[in-house]
Amino acid sequence: FLGSRKDNETTPTDRLSLYRIDSPIKDKLETLLALLHNLKPGLTLIFCNQRESVDRVRQFLTDRGIIAEAFHGGMEQADRERALCKFRNHSSYICISTDLAARGLDIPEVKYIVHYHLPVDFESFTHRNGRTARMHAEGEAFIILGPTEQMPEYATEATDFRIDPKADFLQTPPMATFHFAAGKKEKISKGDIVGFLTQKGKLAADEIGLIEIKDHYSYVAVTRDKAHETLTRLKNEKIKGKKVKISFGY
Structure with missing residues (x-):
């Protein structure tokens, strides 16, 4: 094939x-x-x-x-x-x-x-x-x-392929996705987001994954086990002096 x-x-x-x-x-x-x-x-x-x-x-x-x-x-x-x-x-x-x-x-x-x-x-x-x-x-x-x-x-x-009925390799994925309601048109860069998450969100650089910036919104991967507490920390913070809505990317 x-x-x-x-x-x-x-x-x-x-x-x-x-x-x-x-x-x-x-x-x-x-x-x-x-x-x-x-x-x-x-x-x-x-x-x-x-x-x-x-x-x-x-x-x-x-x-x-x-x-x-x-x-x-x-x-x-x-x-x-x-x-x-x-x-x-x-x-x-x-x-x-x-x-x-x-x-x-x-x-x-x-x-x-x-x-x-x-x-x-x-x-x-x-x-x-x-x-x-x-x-x-x-x-x-x-x-x-x-x-x-x-x-x-x-x-x-x-x-x-022989199925093992006792096998259980399924795992919860390691990352979770944040949705930022700002993107290229709002002049938000990957550097801005990394700085915001490390300074305001208290994340280490290796706890931040792939960042994809669209015209008016961005998707950011963060370590799943830190996601909820990070989102709570960011609730009233500003990025580049602006309040940006951040939520889970459901």
Whole structure:
């Protein structure tokens, strides 16, 4: 399943391991949950074929206390940006998406691809898998098959993945995301935000993660275990002499 991508990279078989998992029933949610418990922490992209399925899978995981983001064309642009930001900055290890996330997005360090639904064709399969095993990194892709589904010809070399029912590698992501209601147009820079968080929020530099500044708002990753107390400290503080609303980036 060597395939080309528009950015002229390839996903070679020696860096991408492909596995199959059989779901005993048509509804694959419990099989997906078992798989996630078997994966060591890493960015995980789960692909569904319909927007409604993306929302359903996300709700299923959320109901079980698992932090997960949704990404599809039915969402507002700002909501899609927030979801990708939280995925990139490790506020969420899991993103469920349609094939909208299969191309052209800047999401480094994706470790796992899960084909919750079978790709519609080989090209879709290739582009989905192209989100991992990038820049000499290794990745793993999993195809979940329902009882009436057949493995596509282009994926018949997949290895059976054995679920360990006792495994529990799921972890709460290490970061949380703050939403600053100010951005480039308000002349807020990354340096301003770092200085504000270290001086007023009492965070160490290594407790601040990825900062993404948009036109009128910014997303900032901070260590999850310091997030609530930091937000409390910042409640009445000003950045560059201005009061800026800061909240969790839900």
